[in-house]
Amino acid sequence: MAILTGRPGPGTSPPPADLSSTGRFGDRVFHGLSTGSGIVVIGLVTAVGAFLLAQALPALVRNDANFLTDRVWQVDGDPLRFGIPDLLWVTVISSLVAMVIALPVAIGVALYLTEYAPPRLARPFAYLVDLLAAVPSIVYGLWGATIIITYVAPVQTFLGSVLGWIPLFSTENAITGTIFLASIVLAVMILPIITAISREVFAQTPLTHKEGALALGATRWEMIRTTVLPFGTPGTISAAMLGLGRALGETIAVSLIMGTTNGAFSWSLFSGGETFASRIANNAQEFDTPTKAGAFIAAGLVLFVLTFVVNAMARVVIERRKAFAE
Amino acid sequence: MAQRIDVKDLNIYYDRFKAVEDVSMTIEARSVTAFIGPSGCGKSTVLRTLNRMHEVIPKATVTGTVDLNGRNLYDRDVDPVAVRRTVGMVFQRPNPFPTMSISDNVAAGLKLGGERNKAVLAEAVERSLRGANLWNEVKDRLDKPGAGLSGGQQQRLCIARAIAVEPQVLLMDEPCSALDPISTLAIEDLIEEIKTNYTIVIVTHNMQQAARVSDRTAFFNLAATGKPGRLVEMDDTTKIFSNPGRKETEDYISGRFG
Ligand SMILES: Nc1ncnc2c1ncn2[C@@H]1O[C@H](COP(=O)(O)OP(=O)(O)OP(=O)(O)O)[C@@H](O)[C@H]1O
Ligand SMILES: [Mg+2]
Numbered sequence A: 001m002a003i004l005t006g007r008p009g010p011g012t013s014p015p016p017a018d019l020s021s022t023g024r025f026g027d028r029v030f031h032g033l034s035t036g037s038g039i040v041v042i043g044l045v046t047a048v049g050a051f052l053l054a055q056a057l058p059a060l061v062r063n064d065a066n067f068l069t070d071r072v073w074q075v076d077g078d079p080l081r082f083g084i085p086d087l088l089w090v091t092v093i094s095s096l097v098a099m100v101i102a103l104p105v106a107i108g109v110a111l112y113l114t115e116y117a118p119p120r121l122a123r124p125f126a127y128l129v130d131l132l133a134a135v136p137s138i139v140y141g142l143w144g145a146t147i148i149i150t151y152v153a154p155v156q157t158f159l160g161s162v163l164g165w166i167p168l169f170s171t172e173n174a175i176t177g178t179i180f181l182a183s184i185v186l187a188v189m190i191l192p193i194i195t196a197i198s199r200e201v202f203a204q205t206p207l208t209h210k211e212g213a214l215a216l217g218a219t220r221w222e223m224i225r226t227t228v229l230p231f232g233t234p235g236t237i238s239a240a241m242l243g244l245g246r247a248l249g250e251t252i253a254v255s256l257i258m259g260t261t262n263g264a265f266s267w268s269l270f271s272g273g274e275t276f277a278s279r280i281a282n283n284a285q286e287f288d289t290p291t292k293a294g295a296f297i298a299a300g301l302v303l304f305v306l307t308f309v310v311n312a313m314a315r316v317v318i319e320r321r322k323a324f325a326e
Numbered sequence B: 001m002a003q004r005i006d007v008k009d010l011n012i013y014y015d016r017f018k019a020v021e022d023v024s025m026t027i028e029a030r031s032v033t034a035f036i037g038p039s040g041c042g043k044s045t046v047l048r049t050l051n052r053m054h055e056v057i058p059k060a061t062v063t064g065t066v067d068l069n070g071r072n073l074y075d076r077d078v079d080p081v082a083v084r085r086t087v088g089m090v091f092q093r094p095n096p097f098p099t100m101s102i103s104d105n106v107a108a109g110l111k112l113g114g115e116r117n118k119a120v121l122a123e124a125v126e127r128s129l130r131g132a133n134l135w136n137e138v139k140d141r142l143d144k145p146g147a148g149l150s151g152g153q154q155q156r157l158c159i160a161r162a163i164a165v166e167p168q169v170l171l172m173d174e175p176c177s178a179l180d181p182i183s184t185l186a187i188e189d190l191i192e193e194i195k196t197n198y199t200i201v202i203v204t205h206n207m208q209q210a211a212r213v214s215d216r217t218a219f220f221n222l223a224a225t226g227k228p229g230r231l232v233e234m235d236d237t238t239k240i241f242s243n244p245g246r247k248e249t250e251d252y253i254s255g256r257f258g
Helices: A001-008 A025-061 A085-116 A121-130 A137-163 A180-203 A207-215 A220-249 A252-257 A274-283 A291-324 B043-049 B081-087 B104-111 B118-131 B152-164 B181-194 B205-213 B237-242 B247-253
Strands: B005-014 B017-027 B032-036 B061-069 B087-090 B167-174 B199-203 B216-222 B229-236
Touching: A001 B081, A001 B229, A025 A291, A025 B181, A085 A121, A085 A180, A085 A220, A121 A180, A121 B229, A137 A180, A137 B104, A180 A220, A180 A252, A220 B104, A220 B199, A252 A274, A274 A291, A274 B081, A291 B061, B017 B043, B032 B043, B032 B205, B043 B167, B043 B229, B061 B087, B081 B087, B104 B118, B104 B152, B118 B152, B152 B167, B152 B181, B167 B229, B181 B216, B199 B237, B205 B237, B216 B247, B229 B237, B229 B247, B237 B247
Parallel strands: B017 B229, B032 B199, B032 B216, B087 B167, B167 B199
Antiparallel strands: B005 B017, B005 B061, B216 B229
């Protein structure tokens, strides 16, 4: 949260550095402190990356398969043969689908809370949504694997019968603990963070903009479309990316829900698989040799890079929007 | 197209608080009417009832009638959205839509009204920007953000945005208070030019400005803080500033307001 609220939103462009520093004692202390903590954070991130790389390298060197393209995972014995495309696919697709499901719901809820709900109702409702974030992920996992699964099955059957010709919705290798089910549970898990941040940025839309639209003869929805949504777009994008980042790394709920398939790989949402995180968690007891553990750490490294790239992309989008925002 | 406005027995409330009491007045078509009076006397409040922007504020209510073109704006079957397309408004702080380009800002009202034809929109953008005396300054950067203009240019952009939908009435709430003298003059000249086509109501704290631009002046006052504001008198501007009918008006205008 702190990272996000600390971001200069539209309308507050930071002053040039040479103007903000006056050389007073307090300024110098604060300047030193903030530079220092910045360096510490960068150092930590670099150290984590270096650690992962150092641990993964021996395994990668001994890898007989192509790490990026070969769909095998044999880490017993020597040489090892392992590659990540299946993990990458399942991780990315399950998180993306979760975000695609969660984002419109979150925007709708946030708009309802800021623009439509009577104040008396908005507060408790917002509190309720926030409470969703307090539910431990193991509970989500159990909930998905035991309860939601029964409701999702007919939806899957229906989608499969209508859209089955698209590989993404093929029911050929259908199992019960599907990627689709995991996505739905992930969507619920990332809903509160996306809602909370969107709500915050929507609520900051300047009243003068909203009144300007209304005075032009905009209906309430048109007012939202011309002022609230554009104003909130950068914030909503970063909220979505943050949600995506969470979904990418979610471990325990996914490993409880998704059935692992060792058989034929499929592009379908209605099949199982493992994400980076769930594969590592599912095999935690097997880290008996450094090289074997290294294979899993290599997978963790890719997850690390992936999350990094997602955040970087969010920044790029936000920077581009900023040119137009005030 | 310009219309006269008949206000009768207007009482305006913010929740339980009665902000303005018993205002009745006639605002003439094709003229400039100035609202003057001390801070908090309800000038903005009255102005915002003329295009039903008052009710945008939660729990804000109005009693009485505002007749435009012989039709009460507060009749049950009148759509406030339609009212606001007929009665345009310019705010104290320039408020162009920050995510829109200059031309999109001007075209915003027309697009809301459903106009999609590019040629029609482009024509309206040029006409409105010319009308707001801004065309020459921005014609080479119509696709740049409106927020990149100076304060005075932004306010003229907002005027262009308001007149693009060809309203019958234009309400202005202290449109120059955030501007420098040169920009203020530009906007006063503009008001002078467009008053032949519009009914204009302007709120101002600047007596010289009221005297310069308006034909009629309405003086509002309040008995004491916490009491509702009321209309003290309304007359030709020359009369109000030379020979007002009421002592409190004279005191206010001559700066002896206590
Ligand atoms: N949104 C609001 N909620 C509650 N009360 C309000 C609101 N806006 C204005 N008021 C009250 O209504 C009264 C009239 O306010 P208004 O803004 O119309 O005065 P004004 O004449 O425009 O003053 P100024 O010259 O300072 O702009 C004041 O007592 C004010 O406190
Ligand atoms: Mg005011």
